[in-house]
Amino acid sequence: MPTDRISFKGHAGTLDARLDMPEGPHLATAIFAHCFTCSKDIPAARRIAARLTTLGIAVLRFDFTGLGHSDGEFANTSFTSNVHDLEKAVEYLNDRDMPPALLIGHSLGGAAVLKATSKLPQIKAVATLGAPFDPGHVTDNFASALPEIAAKGEAEVTLGGRPFRIGQTFVDDVKSEVLGPAIANLHAALMVLHAPGDNIVSIDNAGHIFQAAKHPKSFVTLDDADHLITRGEHAEYAADIIATWAKKYLSLKPPAPPIGAPEGVVRSSEADPNGYLQDITHGTRHHILADEPRAYGGTNQGLSPYGLLSAGLAACTSMTIRMYARRKKWPLAHVSVDVSHNKVHAQDAGTGSGDKIDEWKRRISLNGKLDDEQRARLLEIADRCPVHRSLEHSSKVVTELAPAA
Structure with missing residues (x-):
């Protein structure tokens, strides 16, 4: 996903931000608000943003006042100031003609x-x-540290291994906030x-939030994830759930497919630059993951490229x-197709060459009151x-390099 480094005016200075843009058409905009004392660059924020961009949703991630590379003193901030920063982010996007329709918040950012x-x-x-x-x-x-903060007006505390100064204004503000209404x-x-x-x-806390809200509302467990959602598979799950859910409430209307591609364009985009995980999308309605097995340096969260080819053959056959x-009105109750892929010596396949070629083995199961002749005919039709x-005959792959982002 293309990422623009931007800044905008917060409630008390300039806020540092990243605007993650879709590689295809821009169909909607979201804002991600990070957790208490975190930053816009935590892994969960990056993964969720990457997944949403595959749907055509741009995502603004920013550091709250006094955090990351944003201006201001964290000791002078409060929960209310975080909310004001969020409102400023919305104003900034509105001014860019990118009005946000989706807000995502992690921890205290969720409360904000x-x-x-x-x-x-909006x-x-x-x-x-x-x-x-x-x-x-x-x-x-x-x-x-609360007694020292009360006595001195502020104190230095260690959170996540980093020192922060917390002021009494912040303490009073968060303690007085009531979110129910x-x-x-x-x-x-x-x-x-x-x-x-x-x-x-x-x-x-999740139960109280859910009970206080009116419908439409949904509750999803993150199972054994930690608070910061540090593990990749948990961030991937959260990203996929949010993306799938958000489609129902946002107007994601893609433009017509380009000439020469009646079914639209299939796009594969890196989900994890440290591994091989890929977001594969076909428009805004279809999404799958591709990966490599752990033995080959992947995380095994999706089909391998050859697995995808095998899936295409199996589905097309069925x-x-x-x-x-x-069309024949034959009593075929159910069909399933198993496909496996391997590299074999061409001479074993009868081509007379010692080079290796790809071999797909197909096992077709036909259920129903079919006679032998019908079964044989359906095997031919496969x-x-x-x-x-396409696999058996020669194909042509035309490749071009896209302009540098």
Whole structure:
């Protein structure tokens, strides 16, 4: 996904941000609000943004005031100032003619998007990950420093191995915030994602958020994920769930397919530059993952490229058989096709060469009250599958280099 480094005015200075753009048509815009003392670049934020861009959804990720590369002093911020920063992000995108319709918030960022959405009628959908129902919950992270903060007005605390100065204004603000009324007046679809074993923000917070919200609302468990969603498979799951859910509430209307590609363009885009995981999309409606087995350096989260080829052959074979049986009105109850791929010596395949070639083995199961003649005929029809013919006959691949981003 192309990523633009941008900045915009927050409530008290310039905020550093990244705008992740779709490689194809731009169909909608989202904002991701990070967790308490985190940044826009946490792995979960990057993965969710990458997945949404495959749907044509641009994603703005930004550092709240005083964090990351944004201006300001963190000690002078509060929950209310985070909400103001979110509102400024919406204003910035509106001014760029990219009005956001989806807000995603992680932890305290989740509480902030809930608060902000109640005042932003343009927002159609909100997703929270590990969000607290009571923003004051974050003070548990530095409870031992609260007496010093009360006595001196601020204190330095260590969070996630990094020092931060927390002010009394922040403590008072989060403790006084009540989210219930804002959640009840979201006027947007809500998805609550939370891990039962979250030891930073307990699962009961998700229950309170869900109960306070009106429909449409959804509750999804993140199973054994940690609060920061650090493991790749958990970030991938959250990204896929949010993307699939958001499509229902956003107007994602792609343009007509290009000339010469009646079914549209299939795009493969890296999901993890440190491995081989690929987001493969066909327009905005179809998405699958491709990967390599762990033995080959992948994470085994999707079919391998040859697995995808095998899947195409299997599906095409089954469809071709069904199409013929339906036209003949034959009693074919069910068809399944098993396909395996291997590299074999060409001489073993009868070509007279010692070079290796690709071999696909196909095992077709036909269920129903078919006679032997009908079965034999359907086996012949399998060889008329278009993918089968493409694999057996020579094909042409035309390659061009896209202009540098």
